[in-house]
Amino acid sequence: MVSVEIDRALEWLQSTPFALAIAENDILFPWIESFHVLAIVLVVGTISIVDLRLLGVASLDISARRLMRDIIPYTWCAFAVAAVTGSLMFSSDATHYGHNRLFQIKLVMLVLAGLNMAAFHLFGERDIERWDAPGATTPVAAKAAASISLFAWIAIVSLGRGTGFTMH
Amino acid sequence: MTLNQICQWIDHTAVSEWIKQAAWVVPTVQTIHILTIAVVASSALMLDLRLIGVFWGNRPLEVVKARFLPLIWWPLLLLLATGIIMITAEPARSLKNPAFQLKMLLLIAALVVTGLFQFLHRRSSTSDDGPRAAAVTLAIVSIVLWSSIIFAGRWIAYFA
Numbered sequence: 001m002v003s004v005e006i007d008r009a010l011e012w013l014q015s016t017p018f019a020l021a022i023a024e025n026d027i028l029f030p031w032i033e034s035f036h037v038l039a040i041v042l043v044v045g046t047i048s049i050v051d052l053r054l055l056g057v058a059s060l061d062i063s064a065r066r067l068m069r070d071i072i073p074y075t076w077c078a079f080a081v082a083a084v085t086g087s088l089m090f091s092s093d094a095t096h097y098g099h100n101r102l103f104q105i106k107l108v109m110l111v112l113a114g115l116n117m118a119a120f121h122l123f124g125e126r127d128i129e130r131w132d133a134p135g136a137t138t139p140v141a142a143k144a145a146a147s148i149s150l151f152a153w154i155a156i157v158s159l160g161r162g163t164g165f166t167m168h
Numbered sequence: 169m170t171l172n173q174i175c176q177w178i179d180h181t182a183v184s185e186w187i188k189q190a191a192w193v194v195p196t197v198q199t200i201h202i203l204t205i206a207v208v209a210s211s212a213l214m215l216d217l218r219l220i221g222v223f224w225g226n227r228p229l230e231v232v233k234a235r236f237l238p239l240i241w242w243p244l245l246l247l248l249a250t251g252i253i254m255i256t257a258e259p260a261r262s263l264k265n266p267a268f269q270l271k272m273l274l275l276i277a278a279l280v281v282t283g284l285f286q287f288l289h290r291r292s293s294t295s296d297d298g299p300r301a302a303a304v305t306l307a308i309v310s311i312v313l314w315s316s317i318i319f320a321g322r323w324i325a326y327f328a
Protein backbone atom coordinates (compact mmCIF):
# COMPACT_ATOMS: atom_id res chain seq x y z
CA MET A 1 0.00 0.00 0.00
CA VAL A 2 2.69 2.42 1.05
CA SER A 3 4.77 1.67 -2.03
CA VAL A 4 1.74 2.32 -4.27
CA GLU A 5 1.35 5.72 -2.61
CA ILE A 6 5.04 6.45 -3.09
CA ASP A 7 4.88 5.44 -6.74
CA ARG A 8 1.92 7.72 -7.26
CA ALA A 9 3.81 10.61 -5.66
CA LEU A 10 6.86 9.92 -7.80
CA GLU A 11 4.73 9.87 -10.96
CA TRP A 12 3.11 13.13 -9.95
CA LEU A 13 6.51 14.73 -9.30
CA GLN A 14 7.76 13.56 -12.68
CA SER A 15 4.75 15.17 -14.42
CA THR A 16 5.23 18.63 -12.89
CA PRO A 17 6.17 21.34 -15.41
CA PHE A 18 9.73 21.85 -14.17
CA ALA A 19 10.40 18.09 -14.08
CA LEU A 20 9.14 17.75 -17.66
CA ALA A 21 11.21 20.74 -18.73
CA ILE A 22 14.40 19.15 -17.35
CA ALA A 23 13.58 15.77 -18.85
CA GLU A 24 12.80 17.17 -22.29
CA ASN A 25 15.53 19.80 -22.57
CA ASP A 26 18.96 18.64 -23.82
CA ILE A 27 21.16 21.08 -21.92
CA LEU A 28 19.21 21.75 -18.71
CA PHE A 29 20.17 18.44 -17.07
CA PRO A 30 23.94 18.74 -17.76
CA TRP A 31 23.95 22.30 -16.40
CA ILE A 32 22.10 21.31 -13.23
CA GLU A 33 24.38 18.29 -12.88
CA SER A 34 27.49 20.48 -13.21
CA PHE A 35 26.34 22.71 -10.36
CA HIS A 36 25.53 19.55 -8.37
CA VAL A 37 29.07 18.21 -8.81
CA LEU A 38 30.65 21.59 -7.98
CA ALA A 39 28.49 21.83 -4.86
CA ILE A 40 29.18 18.29 -3.64
CA VAL A 41 32.90 18.78 -4.24
CA LEU A 42 32.82 21.82 -1.94
CA VAL A 43 30.65 20.07 0.66
CA VAL A 44 33.06 17.14 0.88
CA GLY A 45 36.21 19.27 0.73
CA THR A 46 35.16 21.79 3.37
CA ILE A 47 33.62 19.26 5.79
CA SER A 48 36.83 17.20 5.52
CA ILE A 49 38.82 20.16 6.85
CA VAL A 50 36.55 20.19 9.93
CA ASP A 51 36.65 16.38 10.25
CA LEU A 52 40.45 16.29 10.09
CA ARG A 53 40.60 18.96 12.82
CA LEU A 54 38.26 16.91 15.02
CA LEU A 55 40.32 13.79 14.32
CA GLY A 56 43.44 15.63 15.48
CA VAL A 57 45.12 15.25 12.07
CA ALA A 58 45.30 18.81 10.68
CA SER A 59 44.65 22.51 11.49
CA LEU A 60 45.65 21.76 15.09
CA ASP A 61 47.02 25.29 15.45
CA ILE A 62 43.49 26.72 15.24
CA SER A 63 40.69 26.59 17.81
CA ALA A 64 38.18 23.91 16.76
CA ARG A 65 35.25 26.24 17.35
CA ARG A 66 36.82 29.03 15.33
CA LEU A 67 37.51 26.64 12.46
CA MET A 68 33.92 25.33 12.46
CA ARG A 69 32.48 28.84 12.63
CA ASP A 70 34.59 29.91 9.65
CA ILE A 71 34.09 26.90 7.42
CA ILE A 72 30.69 25.31 8.12
CA PRO A 73 28.67 28.22 6.62
CA TYR A 74 30.40 27.43 3.29
CA THR A 75 29.55 23.75 3.72
CA TRP A 76 25.89 24.66 4.28
CA CYS A 77 25.75 26.96 1.24
CA ALA A 78 27.26 24.25 -0.94
CA PHE A 79 24.92 21.65 0.56
CA ALA A 80 21.89 23.84 -0.21
CA VAL A 81 22.97 24.05 -3.86
CA ALA A 82 23.58 20.28 -3.95
CA ALA A 83 20.16 19.57 -2.42
CA VAL A 84 18.26 21.87 -4.80
CA THR A 85 20.08 20.65 -7.93
CA GLY A 86 19.80 17.05 -6.73
CA SER A 87 16.05 17.41 -6.19
CA LEU A 88 15.64 18.89 -9.67
CA MET A 89 17.50 16.00 -11.28
CA PHE A 90 15.54 13.53 -9.17
CA SER A 91 12.23 15.06 -10.27
CA SER A 92 13.09 14.68 -13.96
CA ASP A 93 13.08 10.87 -13.63
CA ALA A 94 11.57 10.33 -10.19
CA THR A 95 10.18 6.82 -10.70
CA HIS A 96 13.56 5.46 -11.83
CA TYR A 97 15.66 7.24 -9.21
CA GLY A 98 13.17 6.24 -6.52
CA HIS A 99 13.63 2.57 -7.40
CA ASN A 100 17.38 2.71 -7.89
CA ARG A 101 19.01 0.73 -5.07
CA LEU A 102 22.22 2.79 -5.00
CA PHE A 103 20.23 6.02 -4.86
CA GLN A 104 18.17 4.64 -1.96
CA ILE A 105 21.35 3.79 -0.04
CA LYS A 106 22.67 7.28 -0.86
CA LEU A 107 19.61 8.79 0.85
CA VAL A 108 20.20 6.56 3.88
CA MET A 109 23.81 7.81 4.00
CA LEU A 110 22.58 11.43 3.83
CA VAL A 111 20.33 10.76 6.81
CA LEU A 112 23.28 9.15 8.62
CA ALA A 113 25.44 12.23 7.92
CA GLY A 114 22.65 14.50 9.19
CA LEU A 115 22.00 12.51 12.37
CA ASN A 116 25.73 12.26 13.05
CA MET A 117 26.07 16.04 12.75
CA ALA A 118 23.04 16.67 14.97
CA ALA A 119 24.39 14.26 17.61
CA PHE A 120 27.77 15.97 17.53
CA HIS A 121 26.27 19.46 17.94
CA LEU A 122 23.92 18.29 20.71
CA PHE A 123 26.26 16.06 22.71
CA GLY A 124 29.80 15.94 21.32
CA GLU A 125 30.23 19.71 21.39
CA ARG A 126 29.00 20.09 24.98
CA ASP A 127 32.43 19.95 26.58
CA ILE A 128 34.18 21.74 23.70
CA GLU A 129 35.72 24.31 26.09
CA ARG A 130 37.96 21.55 27.39
CA TRP A 131 39.43 20.59 23.99
CA ASP A 132 38.81 23.68 21.83
CA ALA A 133 42.26 25.23 22.27
CA PRO A 134 44.97 24.83 19.61
CA GLY A 135 46.98 21.70 20.31
CA ALA A 136 44.52 20.15 22.77
CA THR A 137 43.70 16.47 22.19
CA THR A 138 40.18 15.95 20.85
CA PRO A 139 37.97 13.44 22.73
CA VAL A 140 36.85 10.07 21.39
CA ALA A 141 33.30 11.35 20.72
CA ALA A 142 34.61 14.08 18.41
CA LYS A 143 36.91 11.63 16.66
CA ALA A 144 34.02 9.19 16.18
CA ALA A 145 31.75 11.89 14.75
CA ALA A 146 34.51 12.98 12.35
CA SER A 147 35.13 9.40 11.19
CA ILE A 148 31.43 8.77 10.58
CA SER A 149 31.20 12.05 8.68
CA LEU A 150 34.14 11.20 6.40
CA PHE A 151 32.78 7.71 5.80
CA ALA A 152 29.25 8.98 5.05
CA TRP A 153 30.39 11.66 2.58
CA ILE A 154 32.76 9.36 0.71
CA ALA A 155 29.91 6.85 0.48
CA ILE A 156 27.51 9.56 -0.73
CA VAL A 157 29.85 10.55 -3.58
CA SER A 158 30.45 6.89 -4.51
CA LEU A 159 26.75 6.04 -4.48
CA GLY A 160 25.90 9.19 -6.42
CA ARG A 161 28.36 8.25 -9.16
CA GLY A 162 27.09 4.66 -9.01
CA THR A 163 23.51 5.89 -9.47
CA GLY A 164 24.51 7.59 -12.73
CA PHE A 165 25.87 4.30 -14.04
CA THR A 166 22.86 2.17 -13.08
CA MET A 167 19.97 4.32 -14.30
CA HIS A 168 19.39 2.63 -17.66
CA MET B 169 50.27 9.35 -36.09
CA THR B 170 46.93 11.16 -36.14
CA LEU B 171 44.71 11.55 -33.11
CA ASN B 172 42.36 8.95 -34.59
CA GLN B 173 45.18 6.44 -34.92
CA ILE B 174 46.34 7.11 -31.37
CA CYS B 175 42.80 6.51 -30.11
CA GLN B 176 42.54 3.28 -32.11
CA TRP B 177 45.89 2.09 -30.83
CA ILE B 178 44.92 2.75 -27.19
CA ASP B 179 41.55 1.10 -27.80
CA HIS B 180 43.23 -2.16 -28.79
CA THR B 181 45.73 -2.39 -25.94
CA ALA B 182 45.21 -5.20 -23.45
CA VAL B 183 44.70 -2.72 -20.58
CA SER B 184 41.94 -0.88 -22.44
CA GLU B 185 40.16 -4.12 -23.33
CA TRP B 186 40.42 -5.32 -19.73
CA ILE B 187 38.93 -2.06 -18.34
CA LYS B 188 36.07 -2.22 -20.87
CA GLN B 189 34.96 -5.68 -19.76
CA ALA B 190 35.21 -4.83 -16.03
CA ALA B 191 32.11 -2.69 -15.52
CA TRP B 192 33.14 -1.51 -12.04
CA VAL B 193 36.44 0.11 -13.02
CA VAL B 194 35.23 3.36 -14.64
CA PRO B 195 32.64 4.27 -11.94
CA THR B 196 35.18 3.50 -9.19
CA VAL B 197 37.93 5.51 -10.85
CA GLN B 198 35.52 8.41 -11.49
CA THR B 199 34.55 8.40 -7.81
CA ILE B 200 38.22 8.58 -6.74
CA HIS B 201 38.73 11.35 -9.33
CA ILE B 202 35.82 13.41 -7.92
CA LEU B 203 36.88 12.90 -4.28
CA THR B 204 40.40 14.02 -5.19
CA ILE B 205 39.02 17.08 -6.99
CA ALA B 206 37.15 17.84 -3.75
CA VAL B 207 40.50 18.03 -1.95
CA VAL B 208 42.18 20.14 -4.64
CA ALA B 209 39.30 22.56 -5.35
CA SER B 210 38.49 23.10 -1.66
CA SER B 211 42.16 23.66 -0.82
CA ALA B 212 42.37 26.21 -3.64
CA LEU B 213 39.18 27.84 -2.31
CA MET B 214 40.65 28.11 1.20
CA LEU B 215 43.74 29.87 -0.18
CA ASP B 216 41.58 32.09 -2.36
CA LEU B 217 39.37 33.09 0.57
CA ARG B 218 42.48 33.88 2.64
CA LEU B 219 43.81 36.10 -0.17
CA ILE B 220 40.46 37.86 -0.57
CA GLY B 221 40.45 38.27 3.20
CA VAL B 222 37.20 36.43 3.97
CA PHE B 223 38.67 34.13 6.57
CA TRP B 224 41.78 32.40 7.89
CA GLY B 225 42.60 36.10 8.22
CA ASN B 226 44.07 35.55 11.68
CA ARG B 227 46.59 33.12 10.19
CA PRO B 228 49.75 34.35 8.54
CA LEU B 229 49.58 33.82 4.76
CA GLU B 230 52.61 31.53 4.97
CA VAL B 231 50.85 29.19 7.42
CA VAL B 232 47.71 28.94 5.22
CA LYS B 233 49.92 28.26 2.20
CA ALA B 234 51.95 25.60 3.98
CA ARG B 235 48.66 23.92 4.89
CA PHE B 236 46.88 24.04 1.52
CA LEU B 237 49.41 24.36 -1.35
CA PRO B 238 50.66 20.75 -0.96
CA LEU B 239 46.99 19.65 -1.06
CA ILE B 240 46.71 21.28 -4.49
CA TRP B 241 49.96 19.92 -5.96
CA TRP B 242 50.25 16.32 -4.66
CA PRO B 243 46.68 15.11 -5.37
CA LEU B 244 47.27 16.15 -9.00
CA LEU B 245 49.28 12.93 -9.35
CA LEU B 246 46.22 10.91 -8.35
CA LEU B 247 44.03 12.98 -10.70
CA LEU B 248 46.51 12.33 -13.50
CA ALA B 249 46.56 8.59 -12.77
CA THR B 250 42.76 8.23 -12.58
CA GLY B 251 42.41 10.50 -15.62
CA ILE B 252 44.78 8.30 -17.64
CA ILE B 253 42.77 5.19 -16.68
CA MET B 254 39.56 6.86 -17.94
CA ILE B 255 41.31 7.90 -21.19
CA THR B 256 42.64 4.36 -21.61
CA ALA B 257 39.13 2.95 -21.24
CA GLU B 258 37.59 5.28 -23.85
CA PRO B 259 40.30 7.28 -25.66
CA ALA B 260 38.14 8.82 -28.39
CA ARG B 261 35.47 9.87 -25.88
CA SER B 262 38.01 12.07 -24.11
CA LEU B 263 40.94 12.98 -26.37
CA LYS B 264 38.71 14.04 -29.29
CA ASN B 265 36.19 15.73 -26.99
CA PRO B 266 36.05 19.56 -27.05
CA ALA B 267 34.98 19.60 -23.37
CA PHE B 268 38.03 17.51 -22.44
CA GLN B 269 40.34 19.70 -24.53
CA LEU B 270 38.94 22.84 -22.90
CA LYS B 271 39.33 21.21 -19.48
CA MET B 272 43.04 20.59 -20.13
CA LEU B 273 43.56 24.22 -21.19
CA LEU B 274 41.76 25.45 -18.06
CA LEU B 275 43.86 23.07 -15.95
CA ILE B 276 47.08 24.51 -17.35
CA ALA B 277 45.80 28.01 -16.54
CA ALA B 278 44.86 26.93 -12.99
CA LEU B 279 48.32 25.45 -12.46
CA VAL B 280 49.94 28.68 -13.67
CA VAL B 281 47.78 30.61 -11.18
CA THR B 282 48.77 28.19 -8.40
CA GLY B 283 52.40 28.68 -9.36
CA LEU B 284 51.87 32.44 -9.11
CA PHE B 285 50.51 31.93 -5.57
CA GLN B 286 53.88 30.48 -4.65
CA PHE B 287 55.64 33.43 -6.27
CA LEU B 288 53.38 35.77 -4.29
CA HIS B 289 54.37 33.78 -1.22
CA ARG B 290 58.06 34.49 -1.71
CA ARG B 291 57.57 38.14 -2.54
CA SER B 292 55.25 38.66 0.40
CA SER B 293 57.77 37.43 2.96
CA THR B 294 58.79 41.06 3.46
CA SER B 295 55.48 42.90 3.15
CA ASP B 296 52.47 41.01 4.53
CA ASP B 297 50.30 39.85 1.61
CA GLY B 298 52.13 41.59 -1.19
CA PRO B 299 50.11 43.83 -3.52
CA ARG B 300 46.55 43.28 -2.35
CA ALA B 301 44.69 44.04 -5.58
CA ALA B 302 46.86 41.52 -7.41
CA ALA B 303 46.23 38.88 -4.74
CA VAL B 304 42.44 39.38 -4.86
CA THR B 305 42.42 39.25 -8.68
CA LEU B 306 44.46 36.06 -8.64
CA ALA B 307 42.12 34.52 -6.07
CA ILE B 308 39.00 35.31 -8.13
CA VAL B 309 40.64 33.97 -11.31
CA SER B 310 41.52 30.80 -9.36
CA ILE B 311 37.92 30.29 -8.16
CA VAL B 312 36.56 30.77 -11.70
CA LEU B 313 39.16 28.41 -13.20
CA TRP B 314 38.64 25.53 -10.75
CA SER B 315 34.85 25.81 -11.07
CA SER B 316 35.16 25.79 -14.86
CA ILE B 317 37.40 22.72 -14.73
CA ILE B 318 34.72 20.85 -12.76
CA PHE B 319 32.04 21.99 -15.21
CA ALA B 320 34.10 21.03 -18.27
CA GLY B 321 34.79 17.65 -16.69
CA ARG B 322 31.08 16.95 -16.29
CA TRP B 323 30.36 18.11 -19.84
CA ILE B 324 32.75 15.50 -21.31
CA ALA B 325 29.89 13.03 -20.92
CA TYR B 326 27.58 15.19 -23.03
CA PHE B 327 29.97 15.94 -25.90
CA ALA B 328 30.85 12.29 -26.36
